[in-house]
Amino acid sequence: MDKNQFFREATLRICGNLEIEQALHSVLQFLREEMPVDRMSLQLYEKRLKAVRTIAMASPDGAKEVDFLTPLSREAQHQIEERIRLQQAQPHLYLVNDHTPRIYQEMFRFHGIAASSFIVLPLNVGERYVGSLTLISENEVFSQEQVDWIALLKEPFVIALSNTLRYHEVVRLKNLLKDDNRYLFQEIRHLTGDEIIGANFGLKEVMNQVQRVAALDSPVLLLGETGAGKDVIANAIHYSSTRKDGPFVKVNCGAIPDSLIDSELFGHEKGAFTGALTQKRGRFERADKGTIFLDEIGELPLQAQSRLLRVLQHKEIERVGGSKTIHLDIRFIAATNRDLQEMVRNNQFREDLFFRLSVFPIRIPPLRERVADIPALAQYFISKKSRELKLPGTPHLAADAVDRLTAYHWPGNVRELENVVERALILNPEGPLRFDDLLQTSVHTPAAHAADEEWRTLDAMTADYIRRVLSKTNGRINGKGGAAEILGIHPNTLRHRMRKLGIVFGRK
Structure with missing residues (x-):
């Protein structure tokens, strides 16, 4: 076999396997046909640890990836650092019990290796030392010609070792990222509250339903007034399910402009439209193996609704500007x-x-x-907001404060209660908290039912006002004296709002 054929065959074995130990075993079997090599190993010098780290070993019986540290004496440390400084990149033949360097004496003794001779091939990239390859013969002696042939394999081994080190670094960073994500999820759950206030009282039936459906993958529709805590229940469903270790992606359907809905939900390919400078994964794709929470689903335009229906039916999407079908495993709330x-x-x-x-x-x-549930919720928000406002202590409630809180109608629900508590803490950080500014309207009196009718949603009030303006302009939107001019907004913005509110177009 000539040197060209030797180099080609050996290189195919070195670079033909992603696992460095398997590549080492494959090339060892090939080399044994040409020379008396019984063991091979790859080493790194860890200057910080004052030791040599063996990362892979191979013998005729097999190979394994290892992580052995061999502590070095001061003499051995000085010896290896001197070799690195002198950039000795050529292989060296050593005869055991003749002129074995101190570093290898210590390594062989530490690992219980018996040898007659061995070859050391330093692996350098330019001026940077990467590691070294050691070939050991247990009973025979390598020839100088065999050393020259091993020198041909320096570059392939440098590539293989560099790739292995980079792969290990990627795995290390990936594990760190997983650990950081796990920690952040725990912190987020701690901040949002693991315990649902009212789970044993006002929300008992809701939590019973959550327990029934959480373990399944069935879609869930949460219904309730603004501020009632739908996002909290969505969190509870996800973190009580088998998908709790997967992503929980929240989408506010009413906050995404119509022109960006497809890109936000489905993602886009590079160059799909002006400004699409890179490929982007959409919210659906990010929620794969987890849960997607579509908040304010009623605000989604009709065109987007039809595309969402396809995702629900087939669990697959295509990015904007792409033709590849992406299959998903997601749960819809x-x-x-x-x-x-x-x-x-x-x-x-x-x-x-x-x-x-x-x-x-x-x-x-x-x-x-x-x-x-109001007293427990109030106390929870007092403790939470006291920490957020960095108050020296947690103010207590006045004697009649609970009566005021329970008598109020709470049109803004839990969110309004949270804001009322924060306002009270700002006005009276030392306590006691009285809530004197709350309306004294009991929810158990007829006045409360009358108040029910007075409290209307913002959408309903906005729709009524737009209809009154349109009635005044005889249905005209554009131009001088049109509804858009009276309302002080762009005509297209007004039309968009009218579509969302279900207001019919056209002049009377």
């Missing part, structure tokens, strides 16, 4: 404060999508229907 059935009747929401989403609907009761 949707939430809304709107009457989706009424929207279906008004052709504002797709009926087939509604039935797909409402496999397991859960109604979150408003705070006025679970008055028993």
Whole structure:
């Protein structure tokens, strides 16, 4: 066999396997046909640890990836550092019991290796020392010609060792990232609260439903007024399910502009449109192996609803500008404060999508229907907001404060209670907290039911006001004296809002 054929055959074995120990075993079997080599190993010098780290070993019986540290004496440390400094990149033949360097004496003694001779091939990239390859003959002596042939394999081994070190670094960083993500998820859950206030009282039935559906992959539709805590229940479903270690991706459907919905939800390929400078994964793709929470699902435009229906049916998507079908494994949770059935009747929401989403609907009761939870919620928010505001202590409630809180109607639900507590802490950080500014309207009196009718959603009030303006302009939107001019907004913005609110276009 000539040197060219030797180099080609050996290189194919060195670079033909991603696992460095398997590559080492393969090339050892090939070399044994040409020379008396019984063992091979790859080493790194760890200057910080004052030791040699063996990362792979091979013998005729097999090979293994290892992580052995051989501590070195001061003489051996000085010897190896001197070799690295002098950049001795050529292989060296050593005869045991003749002129064996101190470093190898210590290594062989530490690992219990018996040898007659051995070859050391330093592996350098330019001026940077990467490691070294050691070939050991237990009973015979290598010839100088065999040493020259081993010198041909320096570059392939440098490549293989460099790739292995980079792979190990990637694995190390990946494990660190997993650990950091695990820690951050735990911190987020701690901040948002692992315990649901009212789980044993006002939300008892809700939590019973959560326990029934959490272990399944069925879609869940959360219904309830704004601020009732739909996002908290969505968290509870995800973290009680088998997907709890997967991603939990929240999408506020009402906060994404129509022009960006496809890109945000489905992602896009590089160059798919102006400004698409890189490939981007969408929210659906990011939620793979986890849960996606579609908040304010009633705000989703009809065109986007049809594309969402396909994802629900087939669990697959295509990025904007792409042709590759991406299969997904995700669980859907949707939430809304709107009457989706009424929207279906008004052709504002797709009926087939509604039935797909409402496999397991859960109604979150408003705070006025679970008055028993108010004291515990108030105390929870007092403790939470005291920490956020960096107060020296936690103020206590005045004697009659609970009566005021339970008598109030809470049109803004739990979110309003949180804001009321924060305002009270700002005004009176030392306590006691009285909540004197709350309306004294009991939820158990007829006045409360009258107040129910007075409190209307912002969408309903906005729709009524736009209709009054359109009535005044005889349905005209554009131009001088049009509805857009009176409202002080762009005509296209007004039309967009009218579509979302279900207001019919056209002049009377």
